[in-house]
Amino acid sequence: MTIKRPTTTQLLDIASRLHIQLTDAQAEEYLAMMQANFDAYDQIDALPDEIPEVKYSRDAGYRPNVEENPLNAWYYKSKVTGASTGRLSGLSVVLKDNVALAGVPMMNGSSTLEGFIPAYDATIVTRMLDEGVTVLGKATCEHFCLSGGSHTSDPAPVHNPHRHGYSAGGSSSGSAVLVANGEVDLAIACDQGGSIRIPSSFCGVYGLKPTHGLVPYTGIMPIENTIDHAGPISRNVRDNALLLGVLAGHDGLDPRQYTVKTDDYLSYLNRGVKGLKIGIVKEGFQLTNMDDRVAEKVRSAAKKIEELGAIVEEISLPEHYLAGALWTPIGCEGLTAQMMHGNGMGFNWKGQYDIGLLDKHKDWRQQTDKLSPTLKVCMFVGQYGIEQYAGKYYAKAQNIARRARAAYDQKLAEYDLLLMPTVPIVAQPLPDQNSSLTEYISKAFEMIGNTAAQDITGHPAMSVPCGVVDGLPVGMMLIGRYFAEGTIYQAAAAFESAVDWHDC
Structure with a gap:
C-alpha cells in the first residue's frame, strides 16, 4: 500500500x-x-501497529435508555470480568468515558467523537482486571473534559444524586454519581483542573488526584501531558487506597511518569493523626465566590481533626493564587496544541500513541459547530496565545510553575498536609437550555479556584466529604507532598472514622 x-x-x-x-x-x-x-x-x-494485548473478553454492551439512566450518569454499559482472584475481587468499577476499554464505544462527552471504538485497554484497566475487578462500563463525562459543571456532555446534563436538576460537578461527572448512588463500588476519574475532586465534593464521595505521573495515563485521551492525572473515586477511604495501590506504578509507556514512588497505602489507614501537622491555607478560604457556610463546615472538620490529636495551624500560601493563574496559559494553549491541533496525541513524546483515536478525532475540524462553548472559549484563548505571542506565555508559565511548586514544597516541609475547601460552593442548579453563553461558560468554571493549582504543581490532593449545606455535600481538600498519598489517607481515614459527614 x-x-x-x-x-x-x-x-x-x-x-x-x-x-x-x-x-x-x-x-x-x-x-x-x-x-x-x-x-x-x-x-x-x-507494518502492523504495536497494540497492547487485550486479555479479558467482554460483551457487546449497550447504551442505557433514560428509564435505566435517570441521572444520565451512564454512557455505556458493558461487563468485563477480571481474574478470578485478586485485591479487587468482588468489587465493581466504572470508567470515565475518556478511558479506553477495547471494543466498547468511547466519545469523551463529545458527539464529534461518537462512534470511536478503542482497540486496546488502558494500562489501568488491565491492572484492575488482573486484580479481579468487574468493569461495568463507561461513565458519562463532560465535553472533552472541559467543565467543572455537569451540563456540557453530549447528549444531556448529568444530575446530582442528592438533588435532581443540580450539578454533579465535572468533568468526571458520571463517575462520582455512580459511586455516590451505589451503582458501582469504584470509579476511575481524571483531573486536569479539578475533575476528580469537584464532582467528588458535589456528590459526597472520596476522590483522589494522585501525584502527577503516579498513575499511568496510557490509553486515556489526553488534554495536556503536564496536567493530566488519573485517579480513584470511592465511597470510603479504604477502597480508595486499595484501588490506588492497584493503579499506581510505572508502565514504561507514559511520559508523565518519572521517579515514581509507590507505597503500601492501606498501611496508613489505622495510624491516626496524633502528631500530624496540618496547615490550613487561608487563601483557600478567600475566593471571591466563597460560601461562608462551606468555609464553616471545612473549618469545623479541621477542628475535629485537631481534636483527634493533629497539630492544626492557619498558614499563608500566596503562591496558591499564582498556581491557579498559571493554569490558563498552560491549560488553554496546551490543550489547543495537543488535544486539538495534535488530534489528541500531539508530538514529541515516547509512549503508546492511539492511532485509531487520532484518526477519529482529527474530524473535529469538520464539526466545529458541535464543540461545546467551554471548549471553544479555551481554544480561543489558547489559539490567541499561540498566534499572537508564539507560545511565550505557555513557556513562561511552565517556568514559573516550578516557583509555585517550590512554595507548596516549602510549606509541606513544615507541615504534613495542607487543608482547604475543595470547592467554594455546593452544587448549583444546572443552567437551562436557553441560558446565555456567559451563564453556560461561567457555570463550568466557577468552582475551580482551589483545585486547579495542584494540577499545575502536581501535588496529590483528595476531596473528603465533611458536611452538608442545605442538603448538599461539602468537600474538604487535603494536599500532600509528592508521592505522600499515604499521609492523605491517614488523615482522611481518621476523620472518616470519627464522624458521619451526613450529620455535620
Missing part, C-alpha cells in the same frame, strides 16, 4: 503556510527529492 503523494499545487500551499516562497519549478524539484522520504512512509504504512 502506498500513501498519497502531494501535488505541486499542494506543496506550494504547504510552503506558503510555512512562510516559504517557491516557484513552480522549485516545487517540482523538491517533490522529486521528497519521494524517497515518502517511500519510508509506505514502509511504515505496510
Whole structure:
C-alpha cells in the first residue's frame, strides 16, 4: 500500500503556510527529492501497529435508555470480568468515558467523537482486571473534559444524586454519581483542573488526584501531558487506597511518569493523626465566590481533626493564587496544541500513541459547530496565545510553575498536609437550555479556584466529604507532598472514622 503523494499545487500551499516562497519549478524539484522520504512512509504504512494485548473478553454492551439512566450518569454499559482472584475481587468499577476499554464505544462527552471504538485497554484497566475487578462500563463525562459543571456532555446534563436538576460537578461527572448512588463500588476519574475532586465534593464521595505521573495515563485521551492525572473515586477511604495501590506504578509507556514512588497505602489507614501537622491555607478560604457556610463546615472538620490529636495551624500560601493563574496559559494553549491541533496525541513524546483515536478525532475540524462553548472559549484563548505571542506565555508559565511548586514544597516541609475547601460552593442548579453563553461558560468554571493549582504543581490532593449545606455535600481538600498519598489517607481515614459527614 502506498500513501498519497502531494501535488505541486499542494506543496506550494504547504510552503506558503510555512512562510516559504517557491516557484513552480522549485516545487517540482523538491517533490522529486521528497519521494524517497515518502517511500519510508509506505514502509511504515505496510507494518502492523504495536497494540497492547487485550486479555479479558467482554460483551457487546449497550447504551442505557433514560428509564435505566435517570441521572444520565451512564454512557455505556458493558461487563468485563477480571481474574478470578485478586485485591479487587468482588468489587465493581466504572470508567470515565475518556478511558479506553477495547471494543466498547468511547466519545469523551463529545458527539464529534461518537462512534470511536478503542482497540486496546488502558494500562489501568488491565491492572484492575488482573486484580479481579468487574468493569461495568463507561461513565458519562463532560465535553472533552472541559467543565467543572455537569451540563456540557453530549447528549444531556448529568444530575446530582442528592438533588435532581443540580450539578454533579465535572468533568468526571458520571463517575462520582455512580459511586455516590451505589451503582458501582469504584470509579476511575481524571483531573486536569479539578475533575476528580469537584464532582467528588458535589456528590459526597472520596476522590483522589494522585501525584502527577503516579498513575499511568496510557490509553486515556489526553488534554495536556503536564496536567493530566488519573485517579480513584470511592465511597470510603479504604477502597480508595486499595484501588490506588492497584493503579499506581510505572508502565514504561507514559511520559508523565518519572521517579515514581509507590507505597503500601492501606498501611496508613489505622495510624491516626496524633502528631500530624496540618496547615490550613487561608487563601483557600478567600475566593471571591466563597460560601461562608462551606468555609464553616471545612473549618469545623479541621477542628475535629485537631481534636483527634493533629497539630492544626492557619498558614499563608500566596503562591496558591499564582498556581491557579498559571493554569490558563498552560491549560488553554496546551490543550489547543495537543488535544486539538495534535488530534489528541500531539508530538514529541515516547509512549503508546492511539492511532485509531487520532484518526477519529482529527474530524473535529469538520464539526466545529458541535464543540461545546467551554471548549471553544479555551481554544480561543489558547489559539490567541499561540498566534499572537508564539507560545511565550505557555513557556513562561511552565517556568514559573516550578516557583509555585517550590512554595507548596516549602510549606509541606513544615507541615504534613495542607487543608482547604475543595470547592467554594455546593452544587448549583444546572443552567437551562436557553441560558446565555456567559451563564453556560461561567457555570463550568466557577468552582475551580482551589483545585486547579495542584494540577499545575502536581501535588496529590483528595476531596473528603465533611458536611452538608442545605442538603448538599461539602468537600474538604487535603494536599500532600509528592508521592505522600499515604499521609492523605491517614488523615482522611481518621476523620472518616470519627464522624458521619451526613450529620455535620
